[in-house]
Amino acid sequence: MSMISLLGALEIGLIFALVALGVLISFRILNFPDLTADGSFPLGGAVAAVMIVAGQDPWLATFCGMLAGALAGLLTAWLHVRLGILQLLASILVMIGLYSINLRVMGAPNVPLIGEPTVFSPIVGDNFEAQAWLQPLVLVGVLLVVKLLLDVYFVSQSGLAMRATGANARMARAQGIATDRMVLAGMALSNALIALAGALYVQTQGGADISMGIGTIVVGLAAVIIGETILPARAIYLVTLAAALGALLYRLLIALALNADFIGLQAQDLNLITAVLVGFALVLPMIKRKLMPKKRSANPAAAASNKKEAAK
């Protein structure tokens, strides 16, 4: 595999690490199966692209794309919390509706950004040779900032309240947590991150396209599941790290599979590869258990003190 395609895989992997963090918040932390991503990813991209073309500052455009994503997440959560629509269904409704909205925003099936300034332009400048590794570098910075902010938030009082909302809503309410508001806020945050990824994606790919959102949620979920498999952990900073690594590894594996000419795989086989990868990641814990059956108790300290209590 060439250096360029490796860096390309890294670049997309870093962007999808943001998607993975968003999916982590909805699926894992809030326990809210949310498919809005397929609509909020292109929404973020569409808003950012249109604003950049209109001459706005790329960072402002990116931020507005993020806000639009937050609104989409808020809408999905509202449909569920206030109107009682099933979570999955609420998110499908918003996703479908967003397809039309994205077309409206873009005014055409695609908005090219060739020659337009992007958030990367100030760093890349005229140095087009270095673009291949400078862009991923910027993305590493963005990803790090997002990850660290999430880590700090989820061990704060408010962040803990959000985790409790997803883990045991009745208990959370008994502790005075307004669980409905937490779901609204969490879903806004989740889709804001996914839209941020969309906004950055269009700036690396030279434009927005109406079909760019297809499969976003599957890739995000794949990243989360692969991350959990390679780094099973409870501490929140490891959980976010795992999701980000999962996204990178996923893109890398895809690139490898597509580049290995002898397998004969092509771009149209991407979805099949994804399905196989996720399926493999899902059964990996079971294979591990079969290979190492001797490990009895995951926590000997707990077992010992349980015995102590029983002896009392």
Next chain:
Amino acid sequence: MMRATGLTKTFNPGTPIETRALRGLDLEIPQGQFVTVIGSNGAGKSTFLNAISGDLIVDEGRLEIAGRDVTRQNAWQRAGLVARVFQDPMAGTCEGLTIEENLALAMSRGQRRGFRAAANASERDFFRSKLATLKLGLENRLADRMGLLSGGQRQAVSLLMASLQPSQILLLDEHTAALDPRTAAFVLELTDSIVKEQQLTTLMVTHSMRQALDHGERTIMLHQGRVVLDVSGDERAHMDVPDLLAMFERVRGEAISDDALLLD
């Protein structure tokens, strides 16, 4: 102080499975009193406690806690006034979170939650000292997941969580029912000591008449969504389980004949 007047709650009204769980329930509990609640299955005990906590909103009636009308408030709005321990050890805690995180959640019950760290070093010390009073060795396991604890340990921690913040009423709905006898006795003892130490106004549901008489200072019986028996003071002090059982049978018989009269 808690005052309930004329509480009614009907589940699935207007359907064949309509259930009138509360039918004009009146009860006043003065500040600091420990009341035990008995009644047969389906008497409305859990419904009553859920109505107090705000888990469900009553159809009619009025509910005051510490002089505040909370009738229309939902559970999270009342949480500053109401502390509770559930029957199911899984229900009152988050098993995926650590012991420390569970305690931190309870530490801000009914308060605004901001962006500061959920637990700092001094709070961690406080949690350790509180856990040490349980004598279960949990003070060294703050970072362990709640899910690793046994049912009894979890109920003990739940009790502790309920007592971290002041409350106007503590609700215990058969909180020892899922435990083996020895662990149940331990958790009951702990209940007594926490209630006494903090002089908590307490409502404890139990299926054991023995427990109902041995704990607290007043015993009420619910039947068909109403308080049908209320004993305290000398009368209660001289009562034994057979006496209570006899009253239970008598009242139940009367209640049934009452209903029969109504049907006529």
